[in-house]
Amino acid sequence: MQDYQLSYLQELEAESLFILREVASTFKNPVLLYSVGKDSSVLLHLCKKAFYPDPIPFPLLHVDTGYKFQEMYEFRDRLQREGFNIQVFHSPSALNSKASPDQLGTEKCCGILKTQALLAALKSGEYDAAIGGARRDEEKSRAKERVYSFRDVYGQWDPKNQKPELWQHYNGHLLKGESIRAFPLSNWTELDVWTYIEQEGIPVVPLYFAQKRKVLRKGSLLIPEEGLLQEEQKAQTEEVLCRYRTLGCSPCTGAIASNAQTVKEIIDELFLEQKSERSTRVIDHDRQGSMEIKKREGYF
Template sequence: MSIMTLTHLQRLEAEAIHIMREVVSEAEKPVMLYSVGKDSAVMLHLAKKAFYPSPPPFPLLHVDTTWKFRDMYALRDRAARKAGMQLIVHQNPEALRAGINPFDHGSLHTDMWKTEGLKQALDLHGFDAAFGGARRDEEKSRAKERIFSFRTASHRWDPKNQRPELWRTYNARKNKGESMRVFPLSNWTELDIWQYIHLENIEIVPLYYAAERPTVKRDGLLLMVDDDRFPLNGEKPVMRSVRFRTLGCYPLTGAVESRAQTLPEIIQEMLLTTTSERQGRAIDHDQAASMEKKKQEGYF
C-alpha cells in the first residue's frame, strides 16, 4: 500500500469541511457570515466542497454597514449567485435612521452597524449557528477561542468558561435562544489563506491587488476615497498605487503602497513585510484587550 502524505493545506481543508458538516447536521438553522473579504471567500469555497454536489445548505448573511467598498458589493452579489445560495443583507435600521457613519461617530459606528447589526440579524432570522471566517493567528484573544464558540441568549462570550473541545468531536448542543459561532478557519494563517486562494483559483475583491487609486493620508492611515460621501477637509486625493491587506468599511481601512498585482507578488510582499495584518484596521487600536471586550459583547 502506498502512503499518501497530506500537505498542511489538505489537512486544513479537511478540518474545515468536517466542521461545516457537523454544524449542518446538528444546528437547526445555520448561516454563514459573509463579509466579502478573502477569508470569507475561502470559507465559501470550502462550503461548496463540503456539500458538493448539493449547494451549501444554508444562506449567506452580510451584515452591511453601507460603508463597504463598492467593489465588495459587486463581488458579494456575484459570489452568492454563483454558489446558488440565498444572500441575506442586514443593515441595522436604527443606525440607518441615525445616519451613523465612521467619520462622525467613532467606535459607535462599529457597535451599531456591526455588533448590534449582527445580533439583530441573528435574532430576526432565528439562526442558531453562524460560521465566521476568524483565524486564531489574527489576534491574541482569538488564539484562545474554541472552534465551536458558545454564545448566551444575549450573544455574550465568556472567555473564562469555555467548553472543553476535544479531538474533532464538537458539542453543538444548546438551549433555546442560545447560539454557536463556528470558526472553520481557526487554524489557518494569513499565508495559508493566500496560498489556498492561489492554488484553488478563488475569486477575491480586486482591491487586494495593487492599482492606482485616489487616496488621502489621515491619522497615519492611507485611506481610499471610494465615493463622494468621504468628507475632504481641504485635502486633495492623490493617485497612488495601493492595495489592501484586509477589507472593511472603506473610511476605516488603511491601504498600503504596493505594486503587487498577482497573487505570488502579494504573498511575497506579505512574507517580507514587517507589520501584522490587523494593523490596517482602526478598531483594534482603541484600547488594550479591545477585541476580547468586543467579542464578549457579541462582535464576531
C-alpha cells in the same frame, strides 16, 4: 513510495471540511456570515467542496453597514447573480441613528452598525449557528477562541469560562436562545489563505490587488478617498499604487503601498511583510483589548 501524508494545506482543508459538515448536520438553522473578504471567499469555496453534489445547505448572510467599498458590493452582487443565496441585512436602528465613525467614534459606530446589527440579524433569522471566517492568527483575543464559540442568550462571549473542546467531539447542544459561532478557518494563517486561493483559483475582490488609488496619507496609513467623510480631506488625496490586506468599512480600513497585482505576487509580498495583518484596521486599536471587548459584546 506512497506515504499517506497530507501536506499542511491539505490537513487544514480537511479539518475545515469536517467542521463545516458537523455544523451543517447538527444545528437546526445555521447561517454563513459572508463578509465579502478573502476569508469569506475561502469559506464559500470550502462549502462548495464540503457538500458537493449538494448545494450549500444554509443561507449566506451579509450584515451591511452601508460603509463597505463599492467594489465589495459589486462582487457580492455578482455572486448573488451567479445563484448564491446571499441575504443582506441592514439594521433598521442603525439606519435611523445615521451612525458614522467621525461623529460617534469608531467604538460606538462599530457597536451599532456591526455588533447590534449582527445580533439583530441572527435573531431575526432565528439562526442557532453562525459560521464565520475569523482566524486565531488574526488577533490575540481570537487566539483564545474555540472552534465552537458559545454565545449566551444576549449573543455575548465569556472568554473566562469557555466550554472545554476535546478532540474533534464538538458539543453543539444548545439551550433555548443560546447560539454558537463556528470558525472553520481557526487554524489558518493569512499566508495559508492566500496560498489556498492561489492553489484553488478562488475569486476575490479586486481591492486586494495593487492599483493606483486615490488615498490620503495619514502617518503610515493610506486612507481611501471613498472612506473620506470630509470634503477638504478629499482635496488632499494623491494617487498611490496600493492594495488592501483586509477589508472592512471604507472609513476605517487603510490600504498599504504595494505593487502586488496577482495572488502569486501577494504571497511573495507576504514573505517580506513586517506588519501584522490587521494593522490597517482602525477599530482594532481603539484601546487595549478592544477586539476582546467587542467580541464579548457579540461582535465576531
